[in-house]
Amino acid sequence: MHDFAIVSKWLDKILSQELPKGIVAFNFNIYEGSNGTYDVQLIGSDEFDENDEDWACSDYYSSGEDICYIKRIKEIEQWEQGLSFITKLVEQYLIEGRNADSLKSACVIGIGFVDGDIGIIYRSE
Known part of the structure; x- marks a missing residue:
């Protein structure tokens, strides 16, 4: 799947860098792009409620x-x-991705449009 390769390459690049210590939750912020795209940004939070x-x-x-x-x-x-499509891509990365463990080091991973609700797609055990 072409889009999975795009997401994997992007996440591999980000997650291969040293991230700040203290991230307890990640969220994939989705924006409706101006050029016929969905634009995805990864944030790490030092808090979760x-x-x-x-x-x-x-x-x-x-x-x-x-x-x-x-x-x-x-x-x-x-x-x-x-949202459903991008969620499936991220969930696939959590299973197959080279640096998935970096994401799964957080207690929670969420996804959603920046002006909408957040869906939790991962919780650490």
């Missing part, structure tokens, strides 16, 4: 302008379809 999604607003760590671009095609044109 199940009842307050503002934990994902932390600027403790961010991939910043290092964004992953997923082309919006007909099958994922609607935001719900895009």
